[in-house]
Amino acid sequence: MPVSKQVTFTEQPNVNAATCPSRSVLEHITSRWGVLVLAALLEDGRRFSELRRIIGGVSEKMLAQTLQTLERDGFVHREAHPVIPPRVDYSLTEVGEQAARLVSGLARWSEAHVTGVLAAREAYDNRT
Amino acid sequence: MPVSKQVTFTEQPNVNAATCPSRSVLEHITSRWGVLVLAALLEDGRRFSELRRIIGGVSEKMLAQTLQTLERDGFVHREAHPVIPPRVDYSLTEVGEQAARLVSGLARWSEAHVTGVLAAREAYDNRT
DNA sequence: CCGTATCCCTGACGATACTG
DNA sequence: CAGTATCGTCAGGGATACGG
Numbered sequence: 001m002p003v004s005k006q007v008t009f010t011e012q013p014n015v016n017a018a019t020c021p022s023r024s025v026l027e028h029i030t031s032r033w034g035v036l037v038l039a040a041l042l043e044d045g046r047r048f049s050e051l052r053r054i055i056g057g058v059s060e061k062m063l064a065q066t067l068q069t070l071e072r073d074g075f076v077h078r079e080a081h082p083v084i085p086p087r088v089d090y091s092l093t094e095v096g097e098q099a100a101r102l103v104s105g106l107a108r109w110s111e112a113h114v115t116g117v118l119a120a121r122e123a124y125d126n127r128t
Numbered sequence: 129m130p131v132s133k134q135v136t137f138t139e140q141p142n143v144n145a146a147t148c149p150s151r152s153v154l155e156h157i158t159s160r161w162g163v164l165v166l167a168a169l170l171e172d173g174r175r176f177s178e179l180r181r182i183i184g185g186v187s188e189k190m191l192a193q194t195l196q197t198l199e200r201d202g203f204v205h206r207e208a209h210p211v212i213p214p215r216v217d218y219s220l221t222e223v224g225e226q227a228a229r230l231v232s233g234l235a236r237w238s239e240a241h242v243t244g245v246l247a248a249r250e251a252y253d254n255r256t
Numbered sequence: 257c258c259g260t261a262t263c264c265c266t267g268a269c270g271a272t273a274c275t276g
Numbered sequence: 277c278a279g280t281a282t283c284g285t286c287a288g289g290g291a292t293a294c295g296g
Contacts, residue, residue, distance in 0.1 A: 074248030120202030
């Protein structure tokens, strides 16, 4: 790749970071709650309330929104059972599982290096 | 991992998503400009103005802020040359290169699947 | 050239209340 | 139980101006 080219991940000229469509995919799967939802579903299919409990600190609104976004992108399958009380199961699709494995790998890498990063931060802060 | 456990990536009980320290690492390397900076540096060391040009649409403020964050975390090495006019070179550290390869992989995966995702979105929107 | 400082605004997010 | 609706807050990020 020539030096003069922009970094766009699309190989198309004149497509900058802001308008690059793959950015939206990346943002959805690496979002604050997207990562945790994918990780939770990677282990097993879940109900809404299960997800809410397993992922600590997520509001109903954000969980619903995250699940809708991931469903719309084709990463999550939603199955509503017409029973009383309502029951909805969420699971990963084929591509969703690929995505989940990738972000999960990134998360595990972060976890493995968090000590070193914390040390680096302290060293950085302690230098005048 | 037992079903009853929270998803925290730390294996520590009572540490929820919001306070999990590895989240901050993940957020820094997957941030809007973090991804693009790492990708740009993965190819080659860069000067500030080079990065600004290569990454379209980034403000000086955000580029400086992103580079500082990544430097503080120990992912980016900053070398200021005491010359007139000022010249500063940025490059990846060892861990920074690992991080860059991972996020770059995720970015390439996103790029490869963007067509399918776009189709999924349209299908989702067209169902009543 | 390489940033820092300031202002300001959008939109992400949480809290709360309500519905099928 | 599984959401939707509404409101308020506040931090991310752009624009601009200025400093070393």
